[in-house]
């Protein structure tokens with residue numbers, strides 16, 4: 001095992017899977033069938049501003065990070081790189097400005113007056129009218145989920161046991177985590193840099209422990225404490241996993257775009273990131289998306305865990321992800337595990353013959 005970075009805590013393990021195991025996972029995924037990867041669309045900005053009832057001046061002020069009374073390209077992109085699942089680049093933003101005549105004085109910035117003349121959904125409308133190619137999406141891949149519990153193919157069960165040993169976490173946590181996600185990138189496929197799991201505020205719920213939440217909460221994230229990524233083949237060209245800010249001295253969202261170079265853009269700027277991992281068949285990499293709280297439990301999000309899939313320039317890329325879900329709210333994680341084991345006990349009691357019901361929380365193979 002090799003340590004690749006400390007921020008995030010990131011390790012590489014060659015030969016974690018045998019060649020044969022890699023082939024089995026790929027075949028099982030093909031058997032199950034892959035679907036177009038869903039694009040994560042952030043909360044509807046328009047709805048949010050309506051709810052908050054912000055004036056154009058107030059929105060402008062929020063976007064104007066350096067408070068110079070002008071909106072620079074990177075201020076717009078930092079706030080909304082993604083519009084309806086479409087990835088905006090400095091170039092595409094300039095095209096939008098030109099198409100909408102949004103910047104009549106042509107200085108490349110939006111003044112408050114220029115900003116006020118745009119309707120709130122002008123960008124979206126322009127993009128939709130222009131039509132979208134796959135390469136302009138946040139993510140261009142296909143994926144499927146493979147259940148790893150009782151009754152699953154022995155390779156999948158073995159893999160989960162190996163992951164449990166690797167992470168040194170109780171199997172009760174690993175077993176209740178998401179199923180294995182298998183992803184295929186064709187030539188030209190990519191996944192722009194992102195966090196696998198979001199920040200946690202006191203009012204944030206975790207998707208996996210929703211059962212145990214006492215009340216509804218305004219924010220929800222997947223609480224993926226650890227990501228274990230397996231390379232199922234060696235890619236002919238491209239397809240590296242990039243960690244653009246690994247071991248950087250600082251993390252500042254706004255400095256991720258400088259001089260038209262967006263470090264999150266894995267189609268254009270993978271070579272400018274701090275760390276890239278070459279896909280090699282059977283190798284696993286794993287990292288922590290959250291820091292420790294200093295008391296032996298999960299703490300804050302580790303922003304340095306930002307990563308993405310560089311564009312595949314030749315051939316196909318197959319990977320799989322095991323996410324280990326842990327609720328930073330210790331009590332809620334405990335309550336959730338108790339609830340599940342109660343349910344499983346009563347199910348075993350009532351319908352012993354129906355083992356397919358065993359784990360209805362996961363999609364099965």
Ligand SMILES: [Ca+2]
Nearest residue numbers: 064068070072
């Ligand atoms: Ca500004």
Ligand SMILES: [Ca+2]
Nearest residue numbers: 107109110111
């Ligand atoms: Ca202007």
